[in-house]
Amino acid sequence: MNPLRAWRFPPEFPLADGDIVSLHDPPAPPLEHPVLAEDRLRDLMAMLRTARDELLVDLPVERVVRAVDRVACRLLDPGDELRKRALEELGPHAGLSDPMAETILDRMAFDWTRERLLGLLTSEFPDPQVLDGFRPGTRGCMVRALGFPLTFHLGSGTVPGVSVTSLVRALLVKSAVLLKPGRGDVTLPVVFASGLHEEDPDLARSVAVAYWPGREGGQVESAVRKADLVVVYGGDDTVRWVRERLPPATSLRVYRHRLGVGLVGRGGLGGDAPSTAREAARAVALFDQRGCVSPHVLFVEEGGATDPGGWAGLLAGALQELEETLPSGHLTEDEGALLQQLRGLGELEEGTGRGAVYHGGPRAPWTVLFTPGGRLEPSCLNRTVRVIPVGDLAEALADMEAWRPYLQTVGVVGLGGRKEEVAEALTRLGVSRITSLKALPWPPPWWHHDGEGPLRALVRWTDVEPAGP
């Protein structure tokens, strides 16, 4: 495999000798990435801005949809070179198994197809043409919605597709995009941008993708300072770092790390307990638990036909089965270090009569910690999940209170008649997405991402008020 070329610039942007350096950080395969000096980055961003002002801003949203859809269809077409390239590089660079990478590509690319994009547009704007020109609004106003001219997207981590989704959202509202994906999410944005160059070169002139390691060295800071809108995916530390450097007039959208939770009511513990466990296992396993939606803790209600301890065993069995169809990816030494501590602690607790631990041993990282009296806390990821028995789900809700700023997705099953009541309580805790365990891993394109409209968060409105009385 040739080193992944971790960038895609507009064709007008000439690469100079010394712009590109190699990086090899095993076990990830080698890649080459750009190192742009201050003035070169400035030129690139100016070029993107011009392309947006002279081209993109005048393209109808329909054309953006068409271009993105064409790339998405190629990514879904088993015979297409673009898909082959994506699949060859995706797993190794993200540290995910190939079957996992393929599953993720299929679901992500599906959400970039025409029908899904139109669903997103109409969900966000009753009249999506408001993105192309003034349209009648309320009370006699004419209204127009337009994205910021130049957006800088700072991705993080290894959930493939997150960065491309961010890029697509920005293009739909006619913003130029400079995207720096996370190390493990390099493949898809580069492949996607290449596809865009082939399918609609004019549109693609507003897109630049470049990975480089870390955020020191001045480039990230320069990009933050020169963009009109910065979109950050990252942990609290990254968010703090960006906020400290953000000019006062620059807008910021933040998608922070989250703590996913599952609630299994006693209604889901009858004959359907095995299937409930399988759905929960899949939700834990997908993205190797690195998604913001991934559950860390499953609260399981007592008093059902299957007790929480028994259900934890079913969950463990389902996680073991998933190793066949959706194998785990590579575990780093650091991740292994923490995993072994948690497993050992689980064994200590089980050995002293407090709970139980199930795990995949030396062969697989999945771990289920059945923890009576346990509390909600972040997992070490890579399919390590805590099952906490509760007499009533109200106890789980009380426990979630302390994690309010980190809540986003809660998967629920078996609530019976309590669905609305629980939904209201979760809303008050700041939860922005409540769904089934089955649907948990795949929020639709039009979801209120962290509580905001995914496109409305990226636009500014202009009102033309009716002439005075």
Add this chain to the structure above:
Amino acid sequence: MSFLRLREELLALFSLGVAEPFPEPAFNELALQVLRFQAEANPAYRGFMARRGVEADAVSRWEDIPFLPARAFKSVALVSGDPGDFERVFRTSGTTRGRQMRGEHFVRDLALYRESLLPNFQAHLLPEGVPMPILCLLPSPDALPDSSLSFMMGEVARAFGTGLDGAVDMDGPMACGGGGVGSAGGYGGGFFVHPEHGLDIRGFREALAKAGPGPVLLAGTAFAFVQWLELAEEEGWRVSLPEGSRVMETGGYKGRTRALSREDFYRRLIGAFGIPGGHIVNEYGMTELLSQFYEPVLAREGRDGESSGEGEGESDPGAQGIRGRNGAGVGTGRFHRGPPWVRTRVLDPRTLEEVPEGELGLLAHLDLANLGSVAGILTEDLGRRVPGGFQLVGRSRGAEPRGCSLALEAFLAALEEGS
């Protein structure tokens, strides 16, 4: 065998010092006796062993002893014996959001700690056997009685420290240079960190100024040294400590995220104190283990480098002084070793199988000095086995965020940084 008999056996072993290796069969035999005692006397550890399917009597090689994760000290009291029967509790640092995050090591018998730490310290920091003033950038053991590091340096200062004038039996006000930070009482040079108010800058400066003509030993956490260095560099304070002076720094491996590389750190220590790089020794220890690991840089010099006269670059700490004698540089080539009553395994973090020499893995220590708690401890520290010991690569960062899911370690790190 009973605690008392094993204790006597261990104390006898410690009194032999660390120079001679403990032959494998004898170590194995003693380790198995310790295991059987702990399996009997420590219900929590016994439960852990049962869950692992290990019976103490069936274990014939020390490598097969179940290693308990270090985090277990945060979850349960691990006393081997009557739970109420302990002399001291040492605690790890760190609390978060009011939750119990501190590990607790209940020490049944401080003599086992004292008698094991002294010969090892002496061999690696004072191999010449000459007492000297010991200045600690640490809280005193009286000010912070639950710190195992403060306790250790208190014992060291009592055993090997002198007053700043070189007087061996110091017990007066001079005994503590800490300007009220430490407490009086025969500690030699003094302790210059207050648990709440931080560095005692004035006291430490005064003590440094008084040093000489004989050498001094500075000991402290990397964190405290860095605080001092930042201040000293800003103020332009440089001292040239008397020849033969040395530094023991510790605790600098908590996270490779440390802003300062080890090389930079040592370069700055060399600049600020005027000592050669080969006179800086890293101590690697943890509250959960009563024994320590040191880099044998000075020890080698003390034994075989004394008369060689290869002191190149020693008078110019800025340029060449980064390398000490005998090639004991500040970066590559250094390694740690434990005392004879400790064995270290390096395990694959995914499978817990032993990895080949030179490969990265988790450090698991079997420390017989831990007789009163649990001897076999699996750490979160990464390292490589090398001839003579292991190279410490660093404290695992845990699951550093690789996605957009909140990870335990990253969350705790962010909290600490933000607070």
